[in-house]
């Protein structure tokens with residue numbers, strides 16, 4: 452029952468993030484009537500909604516006032532650097548509805564997202580057709596990848612290299628974190644042209660625009676920049692096996708000798724597909740990398756490091 456009715460809890464949290472409940476409470480506790488007024492809640496549901504958030508462990512209540520828990524304050528206040536809610540905003544605005552068509556996807560094998568009505572179009576073309584969705588998606592990527600990005604910026608063998616390019620860089624959090632942790636490096640974020648202004652704004656906000664630049668491009672059709680290290684975060688999982696192998700081979704062909712490819716994704720155990728560390732090592736060896744190994748980052752994310 453808990454799993455089957457899990458959408459009750461899920462949607463309660465997603466609506467709270469959408470309405471900015473945790474941002475409202477970032478300055479401290481608020482009385483019930485003040486909080487429900489500021490959030491624009493109807494009196495019929497206000498008390499139950501806020502108390503459900505208490506019961507789920509996202510808020511504390513004492514007397515008649517509500518306040519954030521330490522976790523929601525750190526991760527769900529939009530104005531804090533640790534904000535992870537971008538991913539939840541996207542889950543609320545897009546994914547929640549798509550999952551209602553899971554059975555159809557399982558029976559037809561067809562995507563149920565924006566590309567549903569035109570499978571020949573890249574899902575990103577359909578997704579990026581709306582500027583608000585574009586920005587929301589790129590922010591969501593930073594939210595979900597930030598912890599792994601910090602780990603890669605420290606764990607990968609950056610000391611012996613000078614240049615890197617993150618392929619499919621989105622808002623640029625990985626490119627930015629690598630630059631912040633390694634002042635000797637210069638980096639490029641490559642992504643589709645629509646992403647450029649959002650990437651550049653993020654690099655400037657983090658004070659690394661002098662060392663990190665955006666390169667508009669399509670990693671299937673355009674030449675890749677010549678650098679010492681390529682990174683690909685949550686890229687290979689989007690594409691079929693032929694395309695995965697093509698991207699790895701292209702990175703291998705372009706890398707400087709002795710260079711490194713870092714692929715990272717939520718890798719699954721070696722009995723499954725899409726994909727395991729062993730799969731990715733196999734594809735890298737097939738492309739010519741002389742050495743490859745898997746290293747855990749955080750949560751479900753691991754990186755596969757291939758050395759040319």
Ligand SMILES: C[S@@+](CC[C@H](N)C(=O)[O-])C[C@H]1O[C@@H](n2cnc3c(N)ncnc32)[C@H](O)[C@@H]1O
Pocket residue numbers: 575592593596618619620621622641642643646668669670671683684685686689
């Ligand atoms: C799932 S997101 C991953 C973003 C980021 N690397 C991360 O891990 O947070 C995939 C990224 O690939 C980019 N992308 C998709 N197709 C692309 C293409 N053909 N050429 C370049 N970038 C592409 C998208 O714009 C998006 O930013």
